[in-house]
Amino acid sequence: MSSKYQVFVSSTFRDLHDERDLVIKAILEMGHIPVGMEMFSAADEEQWNIIKKQIDQSDYYIVVAAHCYGTCDSTGLSYTEKEYDYAISQQVPTLGFILDDGAPWPRERSDTDEAAIRRLKSFKDKVKLKPVSFWKNGEDLYGRCSIALMKAFNAYPREGWVRASQVQDTAAAKEIVRLSSENAELRSRLETFEAVEGVAARIADVVATMRTNNVQTSYWKKGGPGWELGKKVTLYQLFELLAPELQVEFSLTNIAQNIATHINGVQFTELRANWPTPRNQLRSLLADLAALECVEPSKRRKPVADNNEYWSLTTFGAELLAEMRRRRLNKLESLGKLEELPVTNESDA
Structure with a gap:
């Protein structure tokens, strides 16, 4: 969006009429808006408020000084200096252009009153405290003004003025960007919510399936005559028993031992060494859990000698286990009893 800057031009008027016109020309040719005290009745105190308002609305301030101090107010302060002081107080970027002392200048365009000369010198010294250029004639002033303004635009960018239609278009574009960003965020939240809801519904469905499917377990004691019938438990109970161990990985041998000891209550030392739980029962159990997408063969690499x-x-499966553990913890907390309970019947789960 292209901004047009308002530049306030301040100087004594009669002695610098032609030079002011050149400064205004430079500003206009750059595509910006010149404004100055010649548009108002500077000697009228009621107009001073209008001048201040124009300076407030200006983006940059230019002061041009030669050898005249100019018309003064009731306090003896020239209106040029008064405008300059006000621009400084409002922190408007100022550019000073002072006539070079060695430049030829008509005598009739110079002050002869000693008091005015002293005040003019004091004013010039004040202007020199800020960026200032020294000019020798009108054409020199015109060129230096154009260069100084370009540098000021880059060094001290200001708000400027734009067409109302540009502002509206920009505002609409910003609103579209904002709404687009908001829409993307809402879509992301909705997708997350739907994903969470989808997992929750899937967990509920799998839990219901596990609770309605029973598994008859068997075990073989060390030195025993053969297989003995163990407890009949749900798939839910078996998964809750084995899942904590399966978080990393668990061997088929250890799964067999866990079922025999924790489900059927047989001491580990009383179990036969090889397959205390029937291998076909284990295969069936793992096949059911895999069908429910809760377990899978471990992908971790093993030594060649490891045949397990x-x-x-x-x-x-990890999400399901987390939900089951949360339910158990909430149940135990409500009972005021946080110690681990054995998985012996489904009412505990």
């Missing part, structure tokens, strides 16, 4: 078969939780 390992299983681990899937991502969904």
Whole structure:
């Protein structure tokens, strides 16, 4: 969006009429808006408020000085200096252009009163405290003004003025960007919500399936005559028992031992060494849990000498375990009893 800057031009008027016109020309040719005290009745105190308002609305301030101090107010302060002081107080970037002392200048365009000369020197010294250029004639002033303004535009960018239509278009574009960003954020939240809701619904469905499917377990004691019937438990109870161990990975041998000891209550030392739980029961159990996408064969690499078969939780299996543990913790907390309960019947889960 292209901004047009308002530049306030201040100087004594009669002695610098032609030079002011050149400064105004430079500003106009750059595509910006010149404004100055010649548009008002500077000697009228009621107009001073209008001048101040124009300076307030200006983006940059230019003061041009030669050898005249200019018309003064009732306090003896020239209106040029008064405008300059006000621009400084409002922190408007100022550019000073002072006639070079060695430049030829008509005598009739110079002050002869000693008091005015002293005040003019004091004013010039004040202007020199800010960026200032020394000019020798009108054409020199015109060129220096154009260069100084370009530098000021880059060094001290200001708000400027724009067409109302440009502001509206920009405002509409910003609103579109804002709404687009807001829409993207809402879509992301909705997707997250739907994903969470989808997982929750899937967990509820799998839990219901696990609770309605029973598994008959068996075990073989050390020195025993053969397989003995163990407890009949739900798939839910078996998963809750094995899942914590499956978070990393668990061997088929250890799964067999865990079922025999924790489900059927047989001491580990009383179990036969090889397959205390039937291998076909284990295969069936793992096949059911895999069908529900809760477990999978472990992908971790093993030494060549390791012949064990390992299983681990899937991502969904880990989410299911987390939900089951939360339910158990909430139940125990409501009972005021946070110690671990054995998985012996489903009412505990």
